[in-house]
Amino acid sequence: MISKLTKIGAIAVAGALLMTACGEDTNSTKASAAGASGGDIVVGSVNALSGGATFPEASAASKAVFDAFNASGGINGKKINYVITDDKGDPSTASQSARDVVESKKAVAMVGSASLLDCDVNAKYYQQNKILSLQGTGVDPACFSSPAVSPVNVGPFLDTEMTLTYGSEKLGLTDICGFLEIAGSTGPAYKAAIDNWSKKTGKSLKFLDDSVPLGSPDFTPQVIKAKNSGCKAVFINAIEPDAIGLLKAAEAQGLTDVTWLFLTSTYTSEFAKAAGSAGKGVYVPAEFAPFTDPKEAANKDWRALMEKNNIPLTSFAQGGYLAATYFIEVLKGIKGDITRQSVTDALLAMKPIDNPMVGTPYVFGPGDKHGSNTAAWPVQLKDGAWVKASDTWMLQN
Numbered sequence: 069m070i071s072k073l074t075k076i077g078a079i080a081v082a083g084a085l086l087m088t089a090c091g092e093d094t095n096s097t098k099a100s101a102a103g104a105s106g107g108d109i110v111v112g113s114v115n116a117l118s119g120g121a122t123f124p125e126a127s128a129a130s131k132a133v134f135d136a137f138n139a140s141g142g143i144n145g146k147k148i149n150y151v152i153t154d155d156k157g158d159p160s161t162a163s164q165s166a167r168d169v170v171e172s173k174k175a176v177a178m179v180g181s182a183s184l185l186d187c188d189v190n191a192k193y194y195q196q197n198k199i200l201s202l203q204g205t206g207v208d209p210a211c212f213s214s215p216a217v218s219p220v221n222v223g224p225f226l227d228t229e230m231t232l233t234y235g236s237e238k239l240g241l242t243d244i245c246g247f248l249e250i251a252g253s254t255g256p257a258y259k260a261a262i263d264n265w266s267k268k269t270g271k272s273l274k275f276l277d278d279s280v281p282l283g284s285p286d287f288t289p290q291v292i293k294a295k296n297s298g299c300k301a302v303f304i305n306a307i308e309p310d311a312i313g314l315l316k317a318a319e320a321q322g323l324t325d326v327t328w329l330f331l332t333s334t335y336t337s338e339f340a341k342a343a344g345s346a347g348k349g350v351y352v353p354a355e356f357a358p359f360t361d362p363k364e365a366a367n368k369d370w371r372a373l374m375e376k377n378n379i380p381l382t383s384f385a386q387g388g389y390l391a392a393t394y395f396i397e398v399l400k401g402i403k404g405d406i407t408r409q410s411v412t413d414a415l416l417a418m419k420p421i422d423n424p425m426v427g428t429p430y431v432f433g434p435g436d437k438h439g440s441n442t443a444a445w446p447v448q449l450k451d452g453a454w455v456k457a458s459d460t461w462m463l464q465n
Contacts, residue, residue, distance in 0.1 A: 108149035109142075109406050111179050111395070112169030113204070114186040119157025123182035125380055126204035127152045129370075129388030130180030132377040137396055146406070151175065159189050166190040170197050176411040179395045180204035180388040187211035188252070199408055200415050200432060202395055204388040209257040218415075218438035220390045220430060221383070222355040224254075224331055228261040228305060230353040230444045230464050231329045235301055236271045238446070238462075239351070241327055244271075245299035247290055248278040249306055258305060274299060283310065287317040294323060301327040308339050315346035324348065332383060335360075335447060340454055351457060353444030356386040357425045360447070360454040366424035386425060394421050394430050427461030 111134070115127045131150050138147040151173050155162035162185040169175045170193075178194065178201035187203065187210035194201055194216035203211055206219025222230070235241040248258050255278065266272050274297060280290060291314070294302050306314060311334045318324065327349040335352045337360065343350065357366035359381050370389050371381065379385050398421075399406060402414050420429030420440070427443025442464050448457040 107146075109146050109399070110149045110151060110169075110173050110175045111177055112151045112153065112166075112173060112175035113178055113181040114153050114155050114162055114165045114169070114183050114190065115181055116157055116183045116185070117152075117154035119155075121157065121184060123205060123384050125382050125385035126182035126388030126391075127180050128377070128379045129374065129385040130204060130392040132373050132379060133389055133392035133396070135377075136373065137392075143396075143399055143406070150179075155183050155185055155189075157184070159185055162186055162189045163193070166193055170194075170199055174408070175199065176406060176408045177202065177395065177415070180391040182384055182388065184208065187214065187217055191217050198412055200412055202391040202415075202432070204391045205384055208252065209254060212439045213437045215434075215436050215438075218430075218432045218440065219387075220394065220426075220441060221387045222332070222353070222441045222444060223439065224305060224333065225257045225261045226439065226442060226464060227331045227353055227355070227444070228258055228303075229265045230462060231331060231351065232262065232265040232271075232303055233269060233464065234351060234353060234446050234462060235303070235327065235329045236265075236269055238458075239301075239327065241301040241329075243274050243298060243300040244329070245294050245297060245302050246273040246276040247280045247302065247304040247306075248276065249280045249282040249304070249310060250278055251282055273303070280304070280306075282307075284313065287314040288321065290314065291317045291321045291323050294318075294326065295321060299326055301329060303329040305331050305333075307333050308336065308342075312339065312342050312346075315343055315350075319346040327351065332444070335383060335454065337381075337454075340449055340452055343449060344452060347449040347452070350449035352447050352449075352454075353462065354447050355383055355426075355441065355444055356390070358445050358447050358454065358456055359383065359386060361456060370425060390423060390425060390430070393423070397421055398432075427463060 113127050116123050134148045134150045151169050153165035155165050181203050182205035184207055188208050191210045191214035201217045203217050203219035206223045211217050211219050330352050332355045335354050357364050398414050398418050402410050415432040416434045420431040422429045431440050443461040446457040447454045
């Protein structure tokens with residue numbers, strides 16, 4: 069996974085630049101009756117399956133859930149036809165993928181999507197066409213600011229607030245220094261998250277450097293800055309390879325007595341192995357019940373289904389599984405024909421759904437923006453493996 073994410077910034081920037089061009093389609097389809105009685109229930113997703121950064125586990129997990137549901141008889145004799153599209157890390161392809169699913173395939177909803185581009189490019193299009201998306205992995209700000217998209221995950225911005233809160237309030241850290249890698253239009257959202265942390269805790273960063281190059285080959289300048297500034301802890305929103313590069317540079321410069329506050333994007337088995345001895349003092353807020361604990365009861369059904377279908381155990385797979393699971397529960401409550409309109413109505417009126425894999429109930433609802441997952445489980449990198457740093461969820465309001 070580390071090598072796959074090295075181009076994440078370039079792709080995100082491209083999506084942001086073309087957001088307006090691709091997202092504001094005034095040629096709205098009249099497919100409100102999509103998925104009407106007489107055929108399968110079509111459900112779609114837009115994913116990064118090829119290109120510089122890929123996230124195949126989310127849609128694969130959703131498909132596994134839907135396949136199991138179909139094998140058990142579906143709903144009222146109908147089965148779910150899950151259409152998975154690949155945006156290839158390209159804004160134009162992301163736009164066309166959504167239109168193919170919504171207009172040609174006449175999907176009733178989007179479920180389990182995992183893409184750097186989908187929300188930026190397609191959120192307004194979904195809103196115009198009155199189709200809703202249960203995002204498997206929300207990444208960019210548009211995923212959390214659209215009435216048509218409701219991610220099942222926490223996302224990097226609340227993640228930022230949570231890891232800082234855990235550091236200052238639970239670990240009692242002081243002199244926390246901050247670094248940001250800015251991709252596309254994410255800067256204001258990250259800074260707003262830091263401001264929220266500061267307002268709620270009364271704490272502030274020793275400094276915030278938002279000029280860190282994404283994909284930098286050498287993090288020595290940042291390490292020296294942290295060392296000379298007397299930082300006792302360091303927060304950074306780095307992706308896997310960059311976080312590894314920072315840790316290795318710190319080890320080389322003898323900066324080994326600081327605590328590192330990272331985001332969920334580094335919570336992988338591959339990261340734990342690559343960090344090695346340099347990963348001492350790393351803390352991360354896991355967005356779902358920690359999957360690296362094989363004894364975690366909340367993940368029992370998810371783990372069994374993933375292993376049965378040879379799907380890698382990752383947070384992305386957890387998000388896709390939950391999105392499909394929530395969607396099926398909503399479907400079961402619909403009386404009459406299952407159409408795009410009836411599904412949209414049901415999602416907007418749904419009651420919150422509890423699941424032990426998350427710390428807060430999921431709900432779509434009628435709001436202008438969505439983000440019902442506001443809990444994380446702190447984990448710590450210890451002796452080359454992730455371990456729980458808490459015996460319960462951390463909630464962020």
